Amino acid sequence: MRYRHVLDFERPLVELETKLEELRSLDLAEHPELLEEIDRLTQEIEALHESTYSDLSAWEKVQLSRHPDRPKTQDYLETIFTDVVELHGDRLYGDDGAVVTALATIAGRRVAVAGHRKGKNIRENIARNFGMVHPEGFRKAMRLMRLADKFGLPLVTLIDTPGAYPGIEAEERGQAWAIAESLALLGGLGVPVVAVGIGEGGSGGALAIGFGDRLIMLENAYYSVITPEACASILHKDSEKASEVASCLALTADDLLRLGIADEIVPEPLGGAHRDPAPVFQEVRERIVSVLDGLAGVPAQELVEKRYERLRSIGVIDESAG
Amino acid sequence: MPDGVWSKCEGCRRIVYAGQLADNLRVCPHCGHHSDLTAIERIDLLADPGSFVELDAELTSCDPLRFVAAKAYVDNLAEARERCGLAEAVLCGRASISGHPVVLGAMDFRFIGASMGSAVGEKVARAFETAVSERRAVVFSTASGGARMQEGMLSLMQMLKTSAAVRRLAEERVPYISILTNPTTGGVTASFAVLADVVLAEPGALVGFAGPRVIEQSIKQHLPKGFQTSEFLLEHGMVDDVVPRGQLLARVTLLIDYLTGGGGEAS
Numbered sequence: 258m259r260y261r262h263v264l265d266f267e268r269p270l271v272e273l274e275t276k277l278e279e280l281r282s283l284d285l286a287e288h289p290e291l292l293e294e295i296d297r298l299t300q301e302i303e304a305l306h307e308s309t310y311s312d313l314s315a316w317e318k319v320q321l322s323r324h325p326d327r328p329k330t331q332d333y334l335e336t337i338f339t340d341v342v343e344l345h346g347d348r349l350y351g352d353d354g355a356v357v358t359a360l361a362t363i364a365g366r367r368v369a370v371a372g373h374r375k376g377k378n379i380r381e382n383i384a385r386n387f388g389m390v391h392p393e394g395f396r397k398a399m400r401l402m403r404l405a406d407k408f409g410l411p412l413v414t415l416i417d418t419p420g421a422y423p424g425i426e427a428e429e430r431g432q433a434w435a436i437a438e439s440l441a442l443l444g445g446l447g448v449p450v451v452a453v454g455i456g457e458g459g460s461g462g463a464l465a466i467g468f469g470d471r472l473i474m475l476e477n478a479y480y481s482v483i484t485p486e487a488c489a490s491i492l493h494k495d496s497e498k499a500s501e502v503a504s505c506l507a508l509t510a511d512d513l514l515r516l517g518i519a520d521e522i523v524p525e526p527l528g529g530a531h532r533d534p535a536p537v538f539q540e541v542r543e544r545i546v547s548v549l550d551g552l553a554g555v556p557a558q559e560l561v562e563k564r565y566e567r568l569r570s571i572g573v574i575d576e577s578a579g
Numbered sequence: 580m581p582d583g584v585w586s587k588c589e590g591c592r593r594i595v596y597a598g599q600l601a602d603n604l605r606v607c608p609h610c611g612h613h614s615d616l617t618a619i620e621r622i623d624l625l626a627d628p629g630s631f632v633e634l635d636a637e638l639t640s641c642d643p644l645r646f647v648a649a650k651a652y653v654d655n656l657a658e659a660r661e662r663c664g665l666a667e668a669v670l671c672g673r674a675s676i677s678g679h680p681v682v683l684g685a686m687d688f689r690f691i692g693a694s695m696g697s698a699v700g701e702k703v704a705r706a707f708e709t710a711v712s713e714r715r716a717v718v719f720s721t722a723s724g725g726a727r728m729q730e731g732m733l734s735l736m737q738m739l740k741t742s743a744a745v746r747r748l749a750e751e752r753v754p755y756i757s758i759l760t761n762p763t764t765g766g767v768t769a770s771f772a773v774l775a776d777v778v779l780a781e782p783g784a785l786v787g788f789a790g791p792r793v794i795e796q797s798i799k800q801h802l803p804k805g806f807q808t809s810e811f812l813l814e815h816g817m818v819d820d821v822v823p824r825g826q827l828l829a830r831v832t833l834l835i836d837y838l839t840g841g842g843g844e845a846s
């Protein structure tokens with residue numbers, strides 16, 4: 258059997274599936290009595306499959322969003338875009354592997370694409386720092402944003418990062434400065450901006466390229482002010498409480514929709530996008546194109562104003578007199 | 580001796596008398612260690628006496644996520660209000676600094692680590708908007724542990740909201756001076772705090788994106804001495820200057836003067 262990454266909450270299901278496979282590998286002509294057992298097990302698996310993957314908790318979704326087989330930015334670039342021209346480097350320090358920037362075409366529309374880039378295996382992940390961005394990655398994205406603005410190319414961003422990298426060099430090169438400047442730039446772009454949460458949305462590192470005129474979230478993608486583990490270790494001094502904290506943080510696509518931060522949700526096949534990526538790619542492509550078409554021809558100033566109003570409306574406050 | 584009459588300096592561990600410390604802007608007379616100030620003390624340090632008029636004083640946080648982890652957010656809020664005598668972690672208002680009309684802001688670390696939730700973000704954004712419409716320079720003393728976790732994504736979005744507000748200020752060429760004080764980290768550093776035209780920092784302040792403990796856990800080694808201090812940032816080209824508290828008012832005044840067209844010509 259091919260190696261398969263199993264999440265904790267999938268374990269009971271996988272145990273049954275393994276048992277079924279073992280039974281099937283036996284010579285059934287010799288053991289006809291097993292046929293009934295196989296039938297029973299198949300039904301049990303079907304039911305368990307349904308119950309395992311329906312009504313996922315926030316923490317289960319976080320785990321799914323990090324699944325190693327989950328489609329990554331690179332997969333989207335290869336499937337929903339054509340004529341992709343990658344642009345490297347920030348012109349200041351280096352070329353951060355955790356961010357990819359490119360000019361690309363989606364259903365005939367020319368766009369600029371910036372995405373967090375995680376790897377699919379250890380080797381790729383080391384080269385890409387597991388999608389954790391250094392300042393040069395944000396500055397690379399800013400280069401693309403300026404280019405998009407200058408030449409009137411709509412910006413599409415793909416969000417999938419555990420967060421900005423917490424390290425010595427990242428601080429030395431101004432991690433906070435890079436994120437802040439990216440946020441200010443994003444706010445003022447005179448071209449349509451569509452952000453798509455495809456996996457992990459880890460805090461400021463996600464936000465730096467993670468918002469626009471429309472935020473599309475995949476069903477099992479998350480977006481959070483802090484990772485549940487880090488939040489649990491601060492508030493409970495216990496990172497094991499991550500699952501509990503995850504449901505408090507309002508980090509799922511549904512939560513974001515309810516809070517007026519996300520605009521739409523792309524459904525995923527039962528068990529996650531990696532189970533059957535093709536329809537997910539197609540749906541994401543259609544949603545992006547539809548947003549782009551809706552915003553085509555809107556004057557730059559109006560885009561910026563509308564985006565600002567949208568940002569200004571996010572938050573819940575009390576002004577009734579303290 | 581009664582409590583509050585003397586304390587041990589966190590910098591040099593020497594005894595400092597309360598009166599002595601107060602007279603010296605809470606800077607240790609022995610080693611120059613800068614103790615944290617409250618938001619009101621920050622305002623008093625810079626504003627012309629009696630000039631500060633608070634904006635949005637009634638604006639406060641709610642508990643939109645009904646957040647409970649270890650402690651309920653509503654209890655955190657109630658305690659912070661009680662202890663600090665403030666409605667929120669930031670004070671913003673109109674004021675004058677050496678006669679210059681400004682919008683002045685200051686954060687209070689005692690209030691849930693001066694973390695930025697919806698209310699802080701909203702007050703900060705409105706402060707910048709007031710500055711744009713009245714063409715007043717902005718002076719902001721920052722201190723913060725980052726985004727307010729208890730408001731989840733609503734807090735994270737305040738980084739973008741405040742950054743976009745600063746961008747509008749910049750577009751209108753209204754000057755903005757920030758003063759990074761101990762400690763300024765996380766989402767506040769990575770948004771409006773460092774987007775100023777001139778960024779100053781107080782000596783010895785901890786300023787950065789990730790907190791030192793988070794970095795140590797991530798890289799599994801101890802951090803070099805002086806890492807993420809104001810002086811470290813100056814050395815790495817991230818701030819314009821490190822200014823001792825006693826010189827802040829004069830420095831800020833001179834900067835506003837330059838950035839508002841040099842109205843108060845040198846004699």
Ligand SMILES: [Zn+2]
Nearest residue numbers: 588591607610
């Ligand atoms: Zn001292």
